[in-house]
Amino acid sequence: MSRPAPSGYAAAAEETIRSRPDVRASVTAATRNFDANRARAWAEIEPDAWRDWARDVKAHALTHLDRYLEEAEERLRASGTRVHWAESADDALGILGRIVATRRIRRAVKAKSMLTEELGVNAYLEGKGVHVRETDLGEYIIQLLGEPPSHIVGPAIHRSVDDCRALFHEVLGTPADADPDVLAAAAREALRSDFLAADLGISGGNFLAADTGTLALIENEGNIRLSTSAPRIHVALVGIEKIVPRLEDLSGLLQITSRGATGQPLGIYVSLLQGPRREDEPDGPEEVHVILVDNGRTRLLEDDRAWETLRCVRCGACLNICPVYRQTGGHAYGFTYSGPIGAVLAPGLLGLADAMPLPYASSLCGACADVCPVRIPIPELLLYWRRRAVEAGLVPAGERLAMRGFAAASTRPRLFTAAGDVLRHIPWELGGRALPVLRGWSRERSPPTLDRRSFQSRWKEGIE
């Protein structure tokens, strides 16, 4: 089966909408719930002040990124952490592969990490003979189903309770009509032995504070605390854009991310990690590695408009409010990151040609910009990428032609009127062959009627 890619968006979206109404229903319910929680959490604070601060702190970090990367590396090393740098996904996997080989890793537990998804860590490690167990409940569910995550925060939101019941009944032997807490208890027990038997814990990183070399991770289940505490080796993969200047800056970023993602003042567990266990500590990993990953981030940083995208804190708020995303969930996008942020990250990380048509997978309603905790101007960035797409000739030839015709007519009123008159007489179903625009419309909707007498002609006659 070919790997899904952004280029398949239109077909995948159509397939999901037409034949998987359950997905649309699950995603709609989940995202509405998330968004309502976010709104309630914002009503408790002064969101504008928080968002301005968060935007500014990330912008500051990004415009001084080289300095903070060096500082973070120094502090990490001082705490006994091994620091690696990876330009590409292959580099990152190679580093991971060497660690796994030299330390004879057999079993790994994973905390949820979108970056590891982006890099393809699981498949790579399985190929090296390492048993990898996803421990986040949602990730566990999709690992068992063999699916990629559908949402940045809730990987399995496209699946209903009944889907989970059936899955756990088959895999864990729970009763066919089990309640969610019975299902969760079964998962807890099954995963408990994975935590205790694993040689390696793999995580991502929400933030990396440069002044103390602190890796910060947010969660609700406890699997991240366990994955980074129980196994003897912990490897964290962190995108270079996750650096923030100071430990105390985390106070704002952890809170705004939690409120944006799930409406909580703070995730139930926050891990603030500073390297391997010390002599006066009863437990903890013997070895900690941080792999700083580029994989297209410097390319995005180079873009004078699009670099703002790197402020993203991966809260998923934009997905939760997006009317386009909720029609399909994340799989249709064919990229690790979906929804509004996915549509602007994809061209930045993959290059515009490989990201098409994602910048067009939006009606430009602007709701995402209303909720982004770090004020990424997503609609403006979508327009920016669309302009680049037109300039690069990545749009259909017929569309370019039609646009030229439109532009010519728009400055010639008589021609514009004549074109309208012609359109009036073409049955839209037939006209579709000549003008794809019409076919696109009448596939799903009844065509409007163009009035015989335009307003402007009535005006000339006089309006009573």
Add this chain to the structure above:
Amino acid sequence: MSARETILTRVRAALDGREKEAHPGPFLAWRPAADPVPPVRAFAERFTAAGGEVVNVASREEATSWLQSAATAAGSVVLGATLSRELQPDAPALPPESAAMGISRARGAVAETGSLILDARDGRRAQLLPPFHVMVVEAGEIRETLADALRSLAGDLPSAVGLHSGPSKSADIGQILVQGVHGPGRAVALIIGSGVE
């Protein structure tokens, strides 16, 4: 050129000519004006709203007594390495993966987020594996803001600090909330004193 050099070079090139943005200063958690709530109460409200339980005792003796009854009822305990002698109940001790109850000494707590600050020196597994987890904290160590708490930690950071703000939970199964997924399903904050001098 090493990957490190390549990446840093590309970052510098990308930032060359771009306007530098200033740090906005400390995060002040701006909120609509409200009557000030004492930190202990604010903490308790947040922690219980998240599904945790708060037990407030006046003295260490009372704390010891409470812990003793809880441990007896639980049947077995694992104790945090930094828990003082006097607070340690007399109950069968089991390793973290088997103990019914874990007792941790929190370094402090945060009122605005309802979080307890746990230190790796106390022992991480004991903070995570038992299904019932009690975290002991002095009322006077409850800070108002997360920013305060982080500033106080900065000078003395162990390999891991955990901020625990309630029992483990997940809504990954059909958006239905369940407790006790991996971490403890029952979380108690045992606060000694009232914080009022």
Add this chain to the structure above:
Amino acid sequence: MRVALFATCLGDRIFPDATADAVRLLRHLGVEVECPEGQTCCGQPALNAGYVREARRAARHTARLLRDTDYVVLPSGSCAGMIRRHFPPLLAGLSDGARTLGDRTYELAQFLVQVLGVRSLGDGLAGRRVSYHHGCHALRELGVRTEPVRLLEGCGAEVIPWEAGEECCGFGGLFSVKLPVVSAGMADRKLDTLPEVDVVTSADGGCLMQLSGRARRRGLEIPFRHLASVLWEAVR
């Protein structure tokens, strides 16, 4: 007070009755209405699809047309948003008047409430149950949220809350034909959450075209009318 009416391409060809009602409404309120000749399109569909040059041509033509006016009023939130927000950067350096044009451009309900201070137009909508669709551009580019609803209520209508009332209908200009199935899905969400009402109205012709077109295709008997026509009915 001299007001130029910009019909918009949809308002000219697909909703001419509504545009005529907008004129009647303004005249009824003592406004002298002009309609500069040679109107075509503000260029928004082109701009939103990434065709800057083409959009600029349409915008320039439109800006010239509307040069000598006190106010410009449109029966469309999205086109008003285009002129207000996007004309200045698009026409920077080409048209000195573009910035000030934006400042004096209004969507109809916005104009009635913010400039003319209208609260009610009569009680001709008494007893009518209405749901209002908030077009995204009116909502976010113009900041128009309460004006249409207050006007409707001021005319005696009962505005029934709509769970998805502020959600995008899926029109999005070319989006509706480039990704028709997703677009129709978004319209379905709107239609499936609609309460029982006498009329569904909106300030945007594109949204009305999208929602009514989808409703008709699905065989749903839902009455859609442009806000201008609903408000004019209140007067009569």
